[in-house]
Amino acid sequence: MKIFSEGLLDMAAIRNDFPILSRKVRDGKGLIYLDNAATTLKPRAVLDAVYQHYANGASNIHRGVHFLSEEATRQYENARETVRRFINARDTSEVIFTSGTTSAINLVAKSWGEKNLKAGDEVLITHMEHHANIVPWQMLREVTGCILKVAPINDRGELIMEELEALITPRTKLISVVYTSNSLGTINPVRDIIDFAKKHGAKVLLDAAQTVAHEKVDVQKLDCDFLVFSGHKLFATSGVGVLYGKREILEAMPPLMGGGDMIKSVTFEKTTYAELPARLEAGTPAIGGAIGLGAAIEYIEKIGFAAISVQENDLLTYATKLISDLPSVRIIGTAAKKAAILSFVVEDIHPHDMGTLLDAEGVAVRGGHHCTQPLMSRFKIPATTRASFSFYNTRGDADALVLAVRKAIEVFS
Amino acid sequence: MSTQDLYQQVIIEHHKKPRNFRKIEPATHQAEGFNPLCGDHLWVYLNISASGLIDDISFLGDGCAISKASASMMTQSLKGKTVTEARAIFVDFHKMVTGQLNPDDDTGGSERILARLKVFSGIWKFPARVKCAALGWHTMTGALANETTISTE
Ligand SMILES: Cc1ncc(COP(=O)(O)O)c(C=O)c1O
Numbered sequence: 038m039k040i041f042s043e044g045l046l047d048m049a050a051i052r053n054d055f056p057i058l059s060r061k062v063r064d065g066k067g068l069i070y071l072d073n074a075a076t077t078l079k080p081r082a083v084l085d086a087v088y089q090h091y092a093n094g095a096s097n098i099h100r101g102v103h104f105l106s107e108e109a110t111r112q113y114e115n116a117r118e119t120v121r122r123f124i125n126a127r128d129t130s131e132v133i134f135t136s137g138t139t140s141a142i143n144l145v146a147k148s149w150g151e152k153n154l155k156a157g158d159e160v161l162i163t164h165m166e167h168h169a170n171i172v173p174w175q176m177l178r179e180v181t182g183c184i185l186k187v188a189p190i191n192d193r194g195e196l197i198m199e200e201l202e203a204l205i206t207p208r209t210k211l212i213s214v215v216y217t218s219n220s221l222g223t224i225n226p227v228r229d230i231i232d233f234a235k236k237h238g239a240k241v242l243l244d245a246a247q248t249v250a251h252e253k254v255d256v257q258k259l260d261c262d263f264l265v266f267s268g269h270k271l272f273a274t275s276g277v278g279v280l281y282g283k284r285e286i287l288e289a290m291p292p293l294m295g296g297g298d299m300i301k302s303v304t305f306e307k308t309t310y311a312e313l314p315a316r317l318e319a320g321t322p323a324i325g326g327a328i329g330l331g332a333a334i335e336y337i338e339k340i341g342f343a344a345i346s347v348q349e350n351d352l353l354t355y356a357t358k359l360i361s362d363l364p365s366v367r368i369i370g371t372a373a374k375k376a377a378i379l380s381f382v383v384e385d386i387h388p389h390d391m392g393t394l395l396d397a398e399g400v401a402v403r404g405g406h407h408c409t410q411p412l413m414s415r416f417k418i419p420a421t422t423r424a425s426f427s428f429y430n431t432r433g434d435a436d437a438l439v440l441a442v443r444k445a446i447e448v449f450s
Numbered sequence: 451m452s453t454q455d456l457y458q459q460v461i462i463e464h465h466k467k468p469r470n471f472r473k474i475e476p477a478t479h480q481a482e483g484f485n486p487l488c489g490d491h492l493w494v495y496l497n498i499s500a501s502g503l504i505d506d507i508s509f510l511g512d513g514c515a516i517s518k519a520s521a522s523m524m525t526q527s528l529k530g531k532t533v534t535e536a537r538a539i540f541v542d543f544h545k546m547v548t549g550q551l552n553p554d555d556d557t558g559g560s561e562r563i564l565a566r567l568k569v570f571s572g573i574w575k576f577p578a579r580v581k582c583a584a585l586g587w588h589t590m591t592g593a594l595a596n597e598t599t600i601s602t603e
Contacts (some may be wrong), residue, residue, distance in 0.1 A: 064452070385466070389488045389516035390457070393579060397453035406489055417513060419489030448457050449515070 046344050051429050054080040054336075058429065066399030069437045074219045074247055074378055074425035075403050076269045079333075083273055086332035090325040096227065098324055099298055099315070112325065113324050116331030117314070123334045124264065125255040126281055130313040133287070134322050137278035138246040139169040140267035142213070143281055145242060146173035148290045152210070156182030159209045161239070163188045163225075164415050165218045168408040170244050172211065177359055183210075190415065194221035194370040202233050209239040216254075217247035220407040220421065221370030222353075223379030224248075231261055240286070246270055250427065251349060251376050253342045256281055268326060273333040277326030280317075287313055294319035345428040349377040352426045356435040363442060369421050377426035380407075386449050388420040394448060395422075398441035456576065457515070458569050464519035466603040469526055469596045470508040483511075483589030485581050494589040502533045507590070513583050516573070521586025523566050533594060540587050543567060545585050549555030 052058050055078045070078060090112065096105035098113045117129045126132055130184050135141040150173075154160070160174045164187055174185050186209075188201035196214075202313055205212070212234050216222050227243055234241045242263035245254055249266045254262050263286070268277040292310060296319040301309040310316045337345070349355070356379050360366055365384035383391060392404030403423045406413045413419060424438055474480075474495035482493050492511025499505050507528050509521045524543075528536045545551035546567070553568045570583050594599035 373523040387488075387490075389490075389579070389582060390516065391578060393453060394457065405487065410489075413489065418493070448454075449462055 040157040046340065046348055046428060047428075048431060051340070052431075054082070055429055056081060056084070062399050062401070063396055069398075069400040069432075071426060071430065071434060071438060072401045072403050073250075073427040073430075074270070074407075074423065076275070077250060077427055078429065079274065079329075079411055080272055080336050082336045083312070083329045083333045086281040087274060087325045087329040092179075095115045095191035097190060097321055109324055110214055112331075113322070115314050116327040119331040119334050120279055123254075124279075124281055125257050127257065130219075131256075131281055131284050131287065133280040133282065133314045133317045135265075135278045135280050135328050136276055136323065138167075138244060138265050138268075138271070139278075141245065141263075141278055142169055142242070143173045144293055145263055145265075145282070146177045148317075149286065150174075150177040151180055152289075152291060152313060154181045154183040154210050157184065158183045159186055159206060161186045161188060161201070161204055161209055161212045163201070163214050164190045165194065165221060165223065165409065165412050166213075166215050166248070167219055168212055168410070169246075170215060170242075171411070172256075172417065181199060185272045187411075188214075189450065190223075190412075190430070193372050193374045194218065194223045196223075196230075198229060199272065201230065205233055205237045205239060207237065209237055211240045211242060212301045213242040213244070213245045213367075215247070217245070217251070217376045217378075218370065218409075218412075219247045219378070219425075220367075220380055220409045220412055220423065221372065222375040222380070222425075223370060223372040223373040224252075224376055226374075227259060227261070240365065243315045247376060247378070250337070251342075252346065268330040268333070271330065271333055272337065273277075274323075274326050277323040277330050279330075284313065287317065290317065292316050292319065296320045298322075307367060338429065348428045348430075349426055352430055352432065352435060353379065354379040355432050355439065356426070359435060359439040360442070363439065363446065365446070367443075369416055370417065373429060378423065379425070380421040380423045382418055382421055388422040391422045391442070391445055393409040394445035395438070395441045398444065399437050400441045407434075453576075455572060456579075460566070460569055461515055461519040465515035468509070468518055471510060471522065472508050472531075473510055474506055474508050479596065481589050481593035481598055481600055483585050483592065485517070485585050486514070486601060487581065488514065490582060490585055491516060492517065492586060492589060494521070494586060494593050495568055496590070496593055498500040498533060498594075504528050504531050504536060509586060509589075513585065516570075516579055516582040517585045520570060520583045521589075523569075524586045526592060527567060528590070533576040537591065537594070538565060540591055541589055543570075546571050547573050561577040571580050575599065 060068050094109050096109040098110040117132050120132045121129045239260040243261045245266045250271045264281040269275040299319040369380040388404030405420050477495040478498045479496040490513030495510045497506040507525045589600045
């Protein structure tokens, strides 16, 4: 990995790390991949690590005393240590492997939530949450009778912080917020939210699904109580994700699932549970997935968030300017602090039609509500077209996007 | 079929100026259709005579060009047909958009597919969009069966 001075990336080398970027799609067009918020592409380092696990390792963990099982166990636990270092958790016992962001939030809602919330207690979320950070709390409300409150946003897609603070009461047990909005790109002032929460004795969960691939996250500096993310949005494979929780909180959480791997001893009369993190990881986990996640983190640590930010900020500024210059286009999400996610609507062209027409040019974007229907309602639109960038994208990709949007506007004119 | 063929002028034209785009009040049959995937949302209204003839059919709603144009052309194709004929046309239309019936073949009931509906014949090559083309039709059959809310998921 060569990194040029001034923090610029060697784009040819970077793009060469992602085999899929040389793939041809619809009608033999080169792939312009701008759907990174849905899932990121996988670098060879990750593909190799996963391949090696299944080709040469393939053993279960924590069970066999044989060579391959011990090796797999070591690699799986090494991946946990890599995640710990990546988010700066105090200890590997604070890193629970889950199947993704959704399962991590559900684990907190069902285990911590059902234990700690009573009727009338409050969970505070925001208007820009992904359904994964709405539905589990509604399910918790069904079970416990707790109250779900929603902090409003302004027309730029930013949280209205005074109103958020005003919604916090002595009964607020948890503030669960998206760190970076997958639909708007807004990067929320999570430090301030955590400060508010502390003042009122509430816990904070950060949905960092769209954050960890783009900026450094330090859970000790943030002092959040929970942080969740998915491997597949961090250049690893689907099926693996992470729940970070403060040790004392995780320790008091009853396991959601019982079974193998999470026990110390089982008799028909009584079972004693294993220590963290195994206690919350019943059954055989995504071993290859975790190993791949470790490889993905090592890969992006080599590139560094400094260079990644320079590239992504440039792409956001460049693409935003080009898209805003088009006729009858409205950008949804114009926060002062934004990740490289560009959501827009074009007058009289439904995002689904836009998506199909862009696809004809080899440009992969997402057209839809992005699992944020309440947010779409807030902006009085059914859906947006969303281009989401990663560091392997180039200004050329943004040019291709804009050209394809222009063509679509012509088709509809 | 290329994407350009999918977005033929006639589809754009129906999208911009949908036919029978109004509410029938009172209607003998009506239903609301959703496509949760993309948020397409429309209503289909019918007036059916005692003898089973579709005296009037209309729709309202919001959606992509494919769903709107398809619903618009559906209303044109079904007005004056019997309920039995409408169901048969739907079966053929459904087969056509899922690639099981080529309207240019002589086999099957393809002559029942009215000419204008052929613009949707290649949509099976865009699996994500088949539901858009079928939404109005599913809603129409739902209305006939007295179901009030139809979802394509
Ligand atoms: C902000 C946010 N939260 C949660 C999720 C859910 O992630 P997953 O489907 O990987 O569980 C996503 C992914 O779309 C997301 O963008």
